[in-house]
Amino acid sequence: MAEKVLVKGNEAIAEAAIQAGCRYFFGYPITPQTEISAYMAKRMPKIGGVFLQAESEVSAANMVYGAAGAGARVMTSSSSPGISLKAEAISYMAGADLPCVVINVVRAGPGLGGIQPAQSDYFQATKGHGHGDYRLIVLAPSSVQEIVDMTAEAFDLADIYRTPVMILADGMLGQMMEPVVFEKKESKRVIPEKTWATTGTEMKREHNVINSLYIEPNTLEKLVLERYERYKRIEETECKYEAYKTEDAEFILTGYGSVARICKNAVDALREQGIKAGLIRPITLWPFPSDAYINETKNAKAILTVEMSMGQMVEDVKLSVNGKVPVHFFGRTGGNIPYPNEVIEAVKKIIGGDK
Amino acid sequence: MEQVFKRPHALCDVPLHYCPGCTHGIVHRLVAEVMDELGIEGKTIGVAPVGCSVFAYNYFNCDMQEAAHGRAPAVATGIKRVHPDKVVFTYQGDGDLAAIGTAETVHAAARGENITTIFINNAIYGMTGGQMAPTTLPGQVTQTSPYGRDTKTQGFPIRVSEMLATTSGAAYIERVAVDCVKNVNKAKKAIKKAFETQLAGKGFSLIEVVSTCPTNWGLSPEEAIKWMQENMLPYYPLGVYCDRTEE
Ligand SMILES: Cc1ncc(C[n+]2csc(CCOP(=O)(O)OP(=O)(O)O)c2C)c(N)n1
Ligand code: SF4
Ligand SMILES: [Mg+2]
Numbered sequence: 001m002a003e004k005v006l007v008k009g010n011e012a013i014a015e016a017a018i019q020a021g022c023r024y025f026f027g028y029p030i031t032p033q034t035e036i037s038a039y040m041a042k043r044m045p046k047i048g049g050v051f052l053q054a055e056s057e058v059s060a061a062n063m064v065y066g067a068a069g070a071g072a073r074v075m076t077s078s079s080s081p082g083i084s085l086k087a088e089a090i091s092y093m094a095g096a097d098l099p100c101v102v103i104n105v106v107r108a109g110p111g112l113g114g115i116q117p118a119q120s121d122y123f124q125a126t127k128g129h130g131h132g133d134y135r136l137i138v139l140a141p142s143s144v145q146e147i148v149d150m151t152a153e154a155f156d157l158a159d160i161y162r163t164p165v166m167i168l169a170d171g172m173l174g175q176m177m178e179p180v181v182f183e184k185k186e187s188k189r190v191i192p193e194k195t196w197a198t199t200g201t202e203m204k205r206e207h208n209v210i211n212s213l214y215i216e217p218n219t220l221e222k223l224v225l226e227r228y229e230r231y232k233r234i235e236e237t238e239c240k241y242e243a244y245k246t247e248d249a250e251f252i253l254t255g256y257g258s259v260a261r262i263c264k265n266a267v268d269a270l271r272e273q274g275i276k277a278g279l280i281r282p283i284t285l286w287p288f289p290s291d292a293y294i295n296e297t298k299n300a301k302a303i304l305t306v307e308m309s310m311g312q313m314v315e316d317v318k319l320s321v322n323g324k325v326p327v328h329f330f331g332r333t334g335g336n337i338p339y340p341n342e343v344i345e346a347v348k349k350i351i352g353g354d355k
Numbered sequence: 356m357e358q359v360f361k362r363p364h365a366l367c368d369v370p371l372h373y374c375p376g377c378t379h380g381i382v383h384r385l386v387a388e389v390m391d392e393l394g395i396e397g398k399t400i401g402v403a404p405v406g407c408s409v410f411a412y413n414y415f416n417c418d419m420q421e422a423a424h425g426r427a428p429a430v431a432t433g434i435k436r437v438h439p440d441k442v443v444f445t446y447q448g449d450g451d452l453a454a455i456g457t458a459e460t461v462h463a464a465a466r467g468e469n470i471t472t473i474f475i476n477n478a479i480y481g482m483t484g485g486q487m488a489p490t491t492l493p494g495q496v497t498q499t500s501p502y503g504r505d506t507k508t509q510g511f512p513i514r515v516s517e518m519l520a521t522t523s524g525a526a527y528i529e530r531v532a533v534d535c536v537k538n539v540n541k542a543k544k545a546i547k548k549a550f551e552t553q554l555a556g557k558g559f560s561l562i563e564v565v566s567t568c569p570t571n572w573g574l575s576p577e578e579a580i581k582w583m584q585e586n587m588l589p590y591y592p593l594g595v596y597c598d599r600t601e602e
Contacts, residue, residue, distance in 0.1 A: 024433070024436060024437060026433065050436045050437075052432070052436065054429065054462070055458050055459070055461075055462040056458060058426070058429075058458075058459075059426070059429040059432075059458065059459050059462065060429075062422065062423060062426035062429035062430050062433070062459070063429045063430070063432050063433035063436070064433060065420075065422070065423075065426075065429075065430050065433060066402070066420060066422075066429065066430035066431060066432060066433025066434040066435075066437075067433035067434065067436060067437045068433070069420045069430070069433070069434065070400070070433065070434045070437040070438055071437065072437040074433070074437075088423055088426075089423065089426070092422075092423050096421075198400045198418035198419065198420055198434065199400075199418065199438065199441075200397055200398040200399065200400060200417070200418055200438070200441050201396070201397050201416075201417060201418055202397045202398070203396065203397035204397070207367075207415070207416055207417055207418050207419060208418045208419075209412045209413075209418070209419045209420070209421070210419070210420040210421065211412055211419075211420070211421040212421065213409060213421055
């Protein structure tokens with residue numbers, strides 16, 4: 001077995017990307033993800049890769065567009081304000097069916113906000129970014145080991161489905177040091193050859209064109225419909241969540257990323273106090289594991305969504321249970337991390353109120 | 356009979372959508388002829404802009420990418436870094452290159468990015484129907500400078516070639532025009548030199564082509580050429596602004 005090493009979340013992302021075959025990284029400095037760029041700047045020249053610090057996130061993301069269209073495994077990373085600027089290229093990449101990996105180490109917003117951890121970009125990550133009818137695969141790691149495994153997975157998903165994939169981390173995960181194993185797991189997935197890439201025709205084939213412009217409505221509609229067929233396949237096959245002590249749970253906590261770890265502690269503490277609590281942790285935020293909120297809530301009397309935001313994922317939780325179980329919300333924002341005892345108190349308040 | 360004139364191979368056999376008298380078509384042909392002559396079509400990747408030449412990806416026979424408005428130099432950078440042995444060029448209008456894409460342009464030049472940019476300066480936003488461009492001349496009437504560009508409130512036109520020539524990463528920059536046969540021939544030589552500069556790995560090359568937009572200038576093709584000669588060329592003098600190809 002490969003040995004355990006102690007690494008920071010941000011550096012784990014960078015190393016895992018390199019191990020997944022990423023040789024092109026275009027970035028722009030922003031806290032709290034700068035270690036990713038720093039790591040890439042150090043490593044890429046040594047392994048024949050490219051690290052380029054662009055003049056802005058707008059440029060960095062459009063460089064990713066070019067490199068992805070040229071057939072490379074390519075990544076960019078940023079934090080919230082920078083992701084807003086990358087929205088343009090993300091939309092264009094979705095529209096041109098380009099695979100790439102985008103990291104968002106989320107910090108508090110809106111505006112310049114703060115540099116402390118947050119989850120207030122959930123709407124942006126799962127419902128939007130740029131303009132137009134499109135989806136992104138959004139993965140939410142909750143430990144440094146998961147960051148490592150997910151980064152490799154992200155590149156595979158991007159290539160298989162020809163779509164940008166986002167890893168939604170937060171400042172806490174990015175800065176956290178944990179022991180991890182970088183294990184070369186042979187991917188069982190079949191990665192399709194990029195015959196569409198602009199690599200030069202060599203005068204042997206028709207020219208390849210990377211493009212998102214379709215003036216004729218029926219042509220564009222057909223392409224979008226085809227893309228949504230692909231999205232449907234993603235929803236059917238790539239949805240992931242973790243259920244923790246949910247079988248007999250009467251009270252379900254739900255949260256993603258680092259908040260899920262806090263919730264897990266809260267579940268254990270609540271069980272010690274005789275409250276049958278459980279946790280649903282979405283691992284993919286899009287596709288959202290809606291089924292989990294039906295399958296894992298058989299005995300549940302209430303659900304509490306915990307987020308480092310004013311309540312964004314909670315809307316998807318409500319849609320998923322569709323009124324079957326009452327859904328409550330507890331959140332801290334502005335860069336504050338909820339404490340387990342705050343979560344426990346929120347649970348007790350609901351249970352008390354339900355009586 | 357000997358054939359003396361034919362479509363360059365690097366130009367697709369499709370009708371171009373440009374207005375009658377528009378110089379975009381001439382420049383397309385020159386770029387394609389240069390690709391043919393240098394034998395580089397098979398290893399060239401072009402980047403189309405947003406502007407009237409947005410469909411350039413349908414016109415050039417080499418591999419093409421369509422970039423977001425102004426981002427062609429960034430997209431080209433991404434391509435070139437993946438394929439340093441390929442030839443990468445952008446084809447951009449003045450709004451695309453000198454307004455929304457100024458940062459991308461300046462920094463591609465400053466990095467000495469080994470790409471070639473063909474820059475169509477027609478002093479107007481053609482595609483969107485004739486608004487003021489960063490290159491619109493003082494006093495020039497456009498849809499968004501209906502009383503003529505007032506430099507007090509709307510500022511001054513940017514001289515792109517002069518500006519970029521100050522960056523140490525620029526290897527070859529020349530401003531040309533396609534208003535007469537002599538200048539068309541000169542323009543072709545310049546474009547060829549720009550691609551050769553890239554092939555020799557010298558760094559960033561840009562050819563600014565002073566162009567016409569008869570449609571949005573509200574002139575006939577012939578009048579447009581005359582207007583360009585009388586008004587644009589004094590403000591945008593032709594010539595080589597940077598040549599570090601021998602360094
Ligand atoms: C982000 C964005 N903003 C605005 C537009 C609208 N738009 C399309 S073309 C264009 C101007 C192009 O002018 P120029 O670059 O001078 O090219 P020309 O048409 O004159 O050749 C604008 C503003 C757009 N497509 N995308
Ligand atoms: S609008 Fe102007 S620039 Fe565009 S094709 Fe017509 S003449 Fe050419
Ligand atoms: Mg123009």
